Amino acid sequence: MMNYPILKVTNLTMDFGGIRALNQLDLDVNSGEIAALIGPNGAGKTTFFNCVTGIYRPTKGDVILHQPHTGKKIRLNGLKPNKVTEKGLARTFQNIRLFSQMTVLENVMIGRHCRTKAFIVGALLRTKATLREEKEIIEKSHEILEKVGLAKYVNEFAKNLPYGAQRRLEIARALATEPVLLLLDEPAAGMNPQETIELVTLIQEIASEGQAILLIEHDMKLVMSLSDRIFVMDYGKKIAQGSPEEIRSNPEVIKAYLGE
């Protein structure tokens, strides 16, 4: 299959009072690829996610999403986060934000919310349609849990999961929204090497089904082994972009980020 850009970000700028966290950032992600966004702490990576997903309102710039299934090109900036998710962007959070009082299954079921529609009447009267939908939600959620290897925890409370599993659950929850593009913010943070290795295989699996992914990570082993393309940020600016090899050998990147 040929790759075409599904996310096109141009000239994105974000100011917090005095601080310019994002500075005229251009970035694009193609269908079916794994792209990585790296950079020193405070470079603006998470802010980038927040702006794209509508949690912050960018000061300037455009975010265009190209939905393959409809073929529509949709401008995302200015939309509310829930709208953005509906359109096809899903994310995980750098510091885990699970619904800790809900079970693993329920967490994923929430992910299905924007793809289903039963409402008050349905809830009260339990119409056939509703029951079918509920069934579908549970089925689908469980599939996803099996895919990310959390099936064994299905009825556990999210708060009682080991840390690594919680990160996986965040991914599962995001997948449940059937995103066009999946945004992962430091998925391996706080994992030990063992868990990290398992995570890499998981991400590869997901990608192998044609899921486009953009991830932020500080673990270079992971980034280099996974990504097709890498974007490097520093002080809100894009300072480099290219294949892992190019990046690894890019002097500016080494100076700003990797270290020799």
Place this chain on the structure above:
Amino acid sequence: AADTIKIGVAGPHSGDLASYGLPSVNAAKIVAEKINAAGGIDGKMIELLIEDTVCKPEVATNTATKLVSDGAQLVLGGICSGATKAALPIYNNAGILVMSPSATNPALTQSGDYPNFFRTIAPDDAQAQLDVDFALNTLGYTKIAVVHDKGDYGKGFAEFAKKFLEESGKAEVVLFEGVTPGAVDYSAIVQKIKQSGAEAVMFGGYHPEASKIISMMKKKRLDTTFISDDGVKDQTFIKVAGESSEGAYASGPMDTSSNPLSIQAVQEHKDKFSADPGAFYENAYSAMLAMTNAVAKAGSTDLAELKKVLQTEKTDTPIGSISFDEKGDAIGVGFSVYQVKDGVFVELK
């Protein structure tokens, strides 16, 4: 039980209005003790069933059903008109006589909806009429501000006052407003009264707000005449307002202060509770006397019998020698206007 007469005492005994309900409880206790000490009513002892209504209609209905189930034969109370209205049908249904020391809403007697209801206090309209006549004819004012406390008692009074003033055509109502009870400061309304250029303020409500307003008036160096109802004609008013209350007018039952029974009633309270009686104490005391007396005369607690007695026989009470008209309002209470002179209410003949 046949050998006791159960008298329910219903009113606010907790919450913000407790200070209007509890004095009646004291009155009931004192009268009941006296009668029991004297051997009861032809041998039957009086048993009090004291129940809280918080002045809330729904609680009042519960209280009513409780008193009915507990076999109350008479009820002293209903302090607030609202709660009383809600409860009366239940008492009526059980054929129980209810006498209130303080529920002044005219509809209670005049609507005819509540045949079992009597009261030892004048309805709002009567008092309003009295105060208005006094303000217009005796004092000859032409610009009057009418203020109330937004409560059913105060606002009821104020609305009648306004009505009568306008009907009289002799004076204009330059201000008609309600103040928020319990507010921490009344200077704004006082300034407004001043601005309105009123010669007199006619206040409908109870003494706490009255004393706050009048002392604030003095503070703001405003000596507009203050005229009010018998929710204010209460020694506490003078105590609280201090010298600010000098010269204020208030309507209330006739010649109570000179009435030996009234003096005695107050004394009994001081002896028993080592404190001055509170609001409506004398009305409640009188109501107790009237009811018990009626029972003694009728020899039963049957509603019809009691009504007959109450309407025919006079009873000597702290508020005068009273009987009741067929609507249930006390006759002979005779209302007159009092003025505060040297820290006491002095009746103006």
Place this chain on the structure above:
Amino acid sequence: MLKLEKVQSGYGNILAVKGISLEINEGEIITLIGANGAGKSTTLMTISGVVRCRSGKIEYNDREIQDLDSDAIVKMGVCQVPEGRHIFPQLTVRENLDMGAFLRSDRDSIKKDLDYVYELFPILAERRHQDGGTLSGGEQQMLAMSRALMARPQLMLLDEPSMGLAPLIIKQIFEIIKKINRESNTTIFLVEQNANQALQIADRGYVLENGKITLSGSAESLMANEDIQKAYLGI
């Protein structure tokens, strides 16, 4: 210097630390490694007196401290950089650092230490008036470290200081850890996921598996151990 004997602690009905014993000598760098949920953080919190010690003994400089309040323990020079940084979100960077020196009164030496941490992490100097809560993950980690340093601790408990940091910074952090250990002879108790780096700077290490110490020994011996290599070093 610090001695734990059969310490048990946990949360409500969960027993997270199931009777562990360990020992730290003055001037050492000791690391505690273990999978997620093994009970590492809980151990540290128990030492600091935030989580109540259910049974067992904790001795610090030959004094039992398991029943002391946390502030008393801090007064004795035990200072923790907790997991997840715990920056005071609405205090500025500067105020956060001041809080670190809460129990100190010696103005000028505080000033010195302040300059010291500013030079360790220039970014903090840059952001001294920004609210801590709005710092990026990494910046917060640096702030947390610096705040602990401001207390001039004798014993420093570090809970996953490298979490979420860029490679350069991680290097830097570990350098700093060595530095403070060397220069101000601060004893370090280091909890890490990032086991190989931890073991590289550590003198000795303990391995914690669901609430129990399963292995201990010199850093070298641990690095040599296959199980550890498989489980924690990802080799």
Place this chain on the structure above:
Amino acid sequence: MDYFIELLFSGLTRGAIYALIALGYTMVYGIIGLINFAHGEIYMIGAFTAFIVATVLSILGFPALAIIVLAGLAAVVWSASYGYTIEKVAYKPLRHAPRLSPLISAIGMSIFLQNYVLLAQTSDFLPFPRLIPDFHFMEPVAHIVGTTDLVILVTTTIVMILLTLLIKYTRIGKAMRATAQDRTMAMLVGINVNRIISVTFIIGSSLAAIGGLLIASHIGQINFYIGFIAGIKAFTAAVLGGIGSIPGAVLGSVVLGLTESFATGYVSSDYEDVFAFSLLVLILIFRPSGLLGKVDTQKV
């Protein structure tokens, strides 16, 4: 014009009165995030203590000044003790409970204290002695600002300034803010959290006591229920100004006081509270965390 100024000052006085109570509310809220409904009752108890002590002293024939000082002192001491005790009994055991549990506990405590005073003292309104005599130099403007009003205005201003300084610059102030924001970490930097919380309650309650004394001598009467009404208003004011912020509490109170005063003056006192609460709703719609409340920048 005269009228306007008169209303302005009655508004300010009212505001200052609310502020004295609102400050305590806001401090307690700031540190444990609890709407302390019992705070109004502490103010009420302060007033009663002042009343009792003042009366006893005047019977014993103390000079006026001594009476004010001693009564004030007693009010502060006892209110503070009540505040301290209430926290220990009703709130401390609920530190780790669901957010609303302490709220209900507070409501229960408020009901309890009301009825406690109702039973132990009286349901009636008691005449509160006018502790503060009129200054002569005030006479020319007495129709605008009375002496008591002046005293209240001044006290509130001073208290606010002192508190702001306390919170911003002193060790204990910093400790309070730290505790408010992250209790665990506060412990880890060596703050004795329990003590700090107790101190907060003590300060807040002392303010309530001063309020009790001044306000009672302003309106000249007290009963067991005054705390509840004043409490609700003060809390409204605190939220209006941005709960947790000291200057906010005062600003909110003044804004509220002025609104009510002008609403009464130019519209109708029937609707003064409607205006007050509508204003609250409006302001919060446009500034969701109050006038001076910190717009919490939560990092995602």
Place this chain on the structure above:
Amino acid sequence: MFTFPEIKRSFFISLWFVFLTFPIMVVRVNSIEKTVHWRWENIFYVAVGSFFLSMIFRYFLHRREMQSSEDSEKEDGTGQSFIHDLLANPVYRNTLGSALMIFAIAFPFLFSTYQTNIMTTALMYVVLGLGLNIVVGLAGLLDLGYVAFYAVGAYTYALLHYNFGLGFWVVLPIGGLLAALFGILLGIPVLRLRGDYLAIVTLGFGEIIRLILENWGSFSQGPSGISNIARPALFGIDMSLNTAIVYIYYIMIIFVIITIFFVNRLQDSRLGRAWIALREDEIACQSMGIDKMKTKLVAFSLGAFWAGIIGVVFAAKTTFINPASFTFLESAIILSIVVLGGMGSIIGVIIGALVLILLPEYLRALSEYRMLAFGAILVCMMVFRPQGIIASVRRTYKYTPQNREEGL
């Protein structure tokens, strides 16, 4: 347990309380006649009382801590395993349910009119509690002005009946819908406020409604209220007072059942899940595609709807209403029912309502100490059962391969 240091502590505590209560309990002055009335005996009562109470208090606190660290098998240390097990088992649940049902139906014949009457009141609060539970317990929106919607319902009936003679059954839905409408109108602007700011705004709204009813006499008859409101009709049969009371009792029973049924279904629906998620983390919720405003608004107006319905019943029951019935304290009580019963737990709320509403009635025995005790009990209940009487162990979706349905 009662070791010496314990006793010593209690001793000092009692000393402290003696000091604390001294001015209020012991001294009583009459500032007019300048007399002081010393009641030294009270010192003794306070001392002894506080000594033993502190003993008991701390004993129970101790117990509470022990409990929370002991019962290990459950998710969160909230006791009550027994009741939950009981309800977990469908057989017990049904038997228990039907037993309760029979008792409820027989109630009016077993007990006095008074008992039936207050039980009706309690049932009304059960529904109110369940309604507010949607807002507070499920969606986590703190609403301190719930009584406003109750008032809307009550006045809808009162006024429609007074002005147009409309009957109970006609107005019932109108009242509910009108209240819901108010809920939406208020919700749109204020629901974006967080936590306690929402609380105070709703409190303000509640006051506004009450004040308008109080002051806009020409519309609502002001403080003197509206009387002679018709009780619910039953095919035009005119009933004696007692039958009417019983009739309303049965109406309420039916309402309670319907409400439980609906709230249950809402809880287990897509909507219910969204509410609970929203309660836990709004930002994550939005990022999962949940429309914050819409979801909150639905919760808010649903809650209001139930309040409105009960408002109508209330007006019909007391046959007289005035603004005095719709004070903030009312909202506080309803909220207490929800929290004290156990947020989000239906049985909890039911028990909470029965306790909090029947308690003051049964405390009448204590006459003037009634509200004192009420307040104290409120505090103690919270201190010793912070999670509420029945801590809600939410019915979660359990996944079981063979029957791919949600079960228990």
